[in-house]
Amino acid sequence: xxxxxxxxxxxxxxxxxxxxxxxxxxxxxxxxxxxxxxxxxxxxxxxxxxxxxxxxxxxxxxxxxxxxxxxxxxxxxxxxxxxxxxxxxxxxxxxxxxxxxxxxxxxxxxxxxxxxxxxxxxxxxxxxxxxxxxxxxxxxxxxxxxxxxxxxxxxxxxxxxxxxxxxxxxxxxxxxxxxxxxxxxxxxxxxxxxxxxxxxxxxxxxxxxxxxxxxxxxxxxxxxxxxxxxxxxxxxxxxxxxxxxxxxxxxxxxxxxxxxxxxxxxxxxxxxxxxxxxxxxxxxxxxxxxxxxxxxxxxxxxxxxxxxxxxxxxxxxxxxxxxxxxxxxxxxxxxxxxxxxxxxxxxxxxxxxxxxxxxxxxxxxxxxxxxxxxxxxxxxxxxxxxxxxxxxxx
Amino acid sequence: xxxxxxxxxxxxxxxxxxxxxxxxxxxxxxxxxxxxxxxxxxxxxxxxxxxxxxxxxxxxxxxxxxxxxxxxxxxxxxxxxxxxxxxxxxxxxxxxxxxxxxxxxxxxxxxxxxxxxxxxxxxxxxxxxxxxxx
Numbered sequence: 001x002x003x004x005x006x007x008x009x010x011x012x013x014x015x016x017x018x019x020x021x022x023x024x025x026x027x028x029x030x031x032x033x034x035x036x037x038x039x040x041x042x043x044x045x046x047x048x049x050x051x052x053x054x055x056x057x058x059x060x061x062x063x064x065x066x067x068x069x070x071x072x073x074x075x076x077x078x079x080x081x082x083x084x085x086x087x088x089x090x091x092x093x094x095x096x097x098x099x100x101x102x103x104x105x106x107x108x109x110x111x112x113x114x115x116x117x118x119x120x121x122x123x124x125x126x127x128x129x130x131x132x133x134x135x136x137x138x139x140x141x142x143x144x145x146x147x148x149x150x151x152x153x154x155x156x157x158x159x160x161x162x163x164x165x166x167x168x169x170x171x172x173x174x175x176x177x178x179x180x181x182x183x184x185x186x187x188x189x190x191x192x193x194x195x196x197x198x199x200x201x202x203x204x205x206x207x208x209x210x211x212x213x214x215x216x217x218x219x220x221x222x223x224x225x226x227x228x229x230x231x232x233x234x235x236x237x238x239x240x241x242x243x244x245x246x247x248x249x250x251x252x253x254x255x256x257x258x259x260x261x262x263x264x265x266x267x268x269x270x271x272x273x274x275x276x277x278x279x280x281x282x283x284x285x286x287x288x289x290x291x292x293x294x295x296x297x298x299x300x301x302x303x304x305x306x307x308x309x310x311x312x313x314x315x316x317x318x319x320x321x322x323x324x325x326x327x328x329x330x331x332x333x334x335x336x337x338x339x340x341x342x343x344x345x346x347x348x349x350x351x352x353x354x355x356x357x358x359x360x361x362x363x364x365x366x367x368x369x370x371x372x373x374x375x376x377x378x379x380x381x382x383x384x385x386x387x388x389x390x391x392x393x394x
Numbered sequence: 395x396x397x398x399x400x401x402x403x404x405x406x407x408x409x410x411x412x413x414x415x416x417x418x419x420x421x422x423x424x425x426x427x428x429x430x431x432x433x434x435x436x437x438x439x440x441x442x443x444x445x446x447x448x449x450x451x452x453x454x455x456x457x458x459x460x461x462x463x464x465x466x467x468x469x470x471x472x473x474x475x476x477x478x479x480x481x482x483x484x485x486x487x488x489x490x491x492x493x494x495x496x497x498x499x500x501x502x503x504x505x506x507x508x509x510x511x512x513x514x515x516x517x518x519x520x521x522x523x524x525x526x527x528x
Binding site: 128129130132133136140142143144145146147148149150152153156157158159160161164205206207208209210211253255256257258262 | 403407427428429435454455456457458459460461462463464465466467469471472474475476484485486487488499521523
């Protein structure tokens with residue numbers, strides 16, 4: 001069997017932290033962020049965060065939830081990082097995936113040797129229709145929003161074509177929800193730690209046909225963060241570190257209707273190709289992955305775009321059990337956006353947090369044995385942004 | 395070229411008031427685009443011109459929205475889709491039909507226009523929409 005060449009890491013993750021995901025009444029975004037940061041700090045006793053962390057890049061999608069913009073200095077202040085430069089990175093649901101790339105570039109350039117990257121969103125302050133409206137701001141205003149498009153609606157437009165062209169079924173989409181809820185039930189930080197049956201998914205109320213309530217990710221409050229260092233510093237600071245060996249980001253047309261194909265997300269596909277090339281690994285080398293299951297159809301498309309199965313076969317792939325814990329390539333062991341929850345700005349680095357646990361053997365009941373190479377796939381909007389990272393155990 | 399209106403989104407909607415569905419075409423590579431813009435995304439040429447689209451299109455994909463933002467709540471459930479025009483350009487649109495269950499990929503649709511949006515919290519520009527052919 002071909003062993004991947006061990007490429008030089010871009011940067012190294014020495015620690016990761018995650019707030020409890022869920023409906024977090026009475027807590028501000030900054031307080032959630034501090035909760036995630038504190039967990040990350042506790043993992044690395046050798047580090048003096050206020051002194052050693054030289055910069056922070058923090059993903060957040062919208063100021064509308066809390067009527068609060070300029071959140072990076074607030075989050076940095078609550079995490080005790082002042083006066084280190086802190087910058088908010090916004091790429092809709094890929095905000096912290098992009099923030100991670102900024103952190104990697106900061107390390108790789110040699111400008112800083114230790115940085116914190118992360119993300120946060122406090123969404124449940126607003127009722128669901130308002131949240132639907134705020135999320136829709138990540139789609140095109142004068143053409144998509146004006147025409148009554150919503151995010152479930154945009155992904156439903158992709159699902160309809162996927163069903164028409166490949167015969168993908170509503171049951172196959174529901175199988176994604178069943179699998180991810182099963183994983184999420186094993187994750188004490190997940191928003192919904194509850195298994196669901198295929199029947200419950202199929203009978204849940206319609207959101208945007210063919211997508212039902214249980215095809216949609218959750219409206220969640222949460223924060224996540226990672227501490228990155230130059231690879232040579234990792235050993236001195238942490239016993240549990242993982243290397244970032246590939247990073248890709250690509251963009252596609254902002255409006256869904258302008259794309260050549262509605263059954264693939266080309267930005268993610270290109271980001272994956274870039275990351276695979278950089279890491280010198282192939283899809284079959286990936287041991288565990290977190291993919292952006294904002295809607296069940298998105299996980300089906302992601303499996304195809306990442307090369308885990310052939311185009312059009314994503315529905316059959318999940319149905320086969322290949323992506324279960326114990327399958328050939330476990331996907332969304334954390335529960336994914338579907339069950340762990342989707343605090344939009346926090347999602348990208350929350351995915352990497354799960355992979356950090358997997359590659360350092362700390363994923364408890366969700367642990368994939370001997371996982372060495374992991375992949376995170378993070379989308380922004382309806383796929384105008386795709387971010388992919390590949391990690392390797394130390 | 396200089397007397398022609400600029401390739402802007404506002405101009406697109408202004409033309410909807412005259413019941414015209416317009417697009418911008420790249421003079422060099424002939425790529426047609428909606429939304430209109432000044433730089434062709436295919437060949438990067440900045441020579442673009444307005445063209446009037448036909449009134450007929452085909453439904454490429456659709457969904458029926460049950461949970462909407464507040465501005466559209468009075469319409470739920472409603473259909474939205476992507477329509478491909480005879481010229482090959484595609485547009486997102488509300489699909490007006492009294493029979494949501496009759497929607498099918500590939501069905502023929504025709505454009506129509508509404509003078510103004512009803513919602514107070516939404517820009518008061520004229521709109522296009524698609525409906526089943528008579």
